[in-house]
Amino acid sequence: MHHFSYHQGRLYCEQVDLSRVADDVGTPVYVYSTATLRRHARVIAEAFTGVDCLIAYSVKANGNLAVLRTLAREGCGADVVSGGELLRALRAGIPASRIVFSGVGKSRMEMKLALDQGIHQFNVESAAELVVLSDVAATLGKVAPVAIRVNPDVAAGGHPNISTGKAGDKFGVAWAEAPGLYQQIQALPGVEAVGVDVHIGSQIGDLAPMRLAFEKTVGLVRQLRAEGHTLTRVDLGGGLAIPYHAEDSPAPPKAYADMIRDITEALGIQVILEPGRVIAGNAGILITEVLYQKPAPDRTFLIVDAGMNDLIRPALYQAHHDILPLREAGADVGWTPFDVVGPICESTDKFASQRLLPNPEPGDRLAFMSSGAYGAVLASQYNARPLVAEVLVDGDRFAVVRRRPSFEEMIALEHMPDWLS
């Protein structure tokens, strides 16, 4: 469910005409819907009614401060994977006590920052990291609350590049290695085991692999408790899929929550969840303007002003985004196939092949739907293109929540060495 729809032939976000946003802010521009973000946060929270649970929104899906504050006001915590994301979450008003720190490569500096803030939990991904975390914490006179991220060897996820829970993936520790690590925690001065963590991938529409992974994880919690570890939390990660095609019907949050309740309720344990895409994905779009039609012998290219530097998902994961014109096509317009491409000098700078569109003319605007997650966060300035702007809509108002940098700002960090000046 999202709040992007046509009214009298024009695509709106909530009560805002998106053509007006494009006129005011320019293109390309991301637009996020507050009502959609709120709705998704509430649907998930309601699905987990009765479960002692912390919904730690995955900041890497969309870390814009205004998006984070919107979710903070819905009671979300945060799952962060870097010191920068931690600072973003704090700046947006998410209390440290609701922040968990994941990721395979935390530096000492990042650990210190998180310990100084007093975050809820570190999800630790290797024996080596555990030793370093203990050392950093002990030096500060602190004890870090730790969950070991285990690798349940379950394949899942919408694309091989977003599967994280299979043996051979870089994430988590091997199943057989986990009990030994919990033993090791007891011998280390700066860490304390509070739970077990698992995250098997992203864009998972089928609950079966999740259930399998979660049952294994809960089994491990039981085993570790029997071995004398006082575990009070289980972190089940994120990964729930969203519909990118109209005909997709991924498992809904309610079914996901019921499955988790079923597996965890006998444990008397806090359940931590790290949803990202399912909250932000359908809450955002990317608006682009058509620059040219370019006929080739076997196809017609539609060249738009957004590039893979603005939205990399199609290039990185062969991802599909529905494309809607901001002005709804009349019934008389013929739909013909286009290869929709950006201006970047890379052949992978292609958003869609042979996509049926209602003959978009230069100057027409198009929306890449479902771009709210892993869109703007993955944007770059490749080809010296300014970082894409972001807008937040709330009802009938909108605001630029990240403006496009000027050329001077883009180059401000660069410095000419003496010998060239």
Ligand SMILES: *Cc1c(COP(=O)(O)O)cnc(C)c1O
């Ligand atoms: C990316 C990530 C998430 C969020 O995944 P979604 O598919 O966006 O829900 C959660 N936890 C960890 C550890 C992640 O790396």
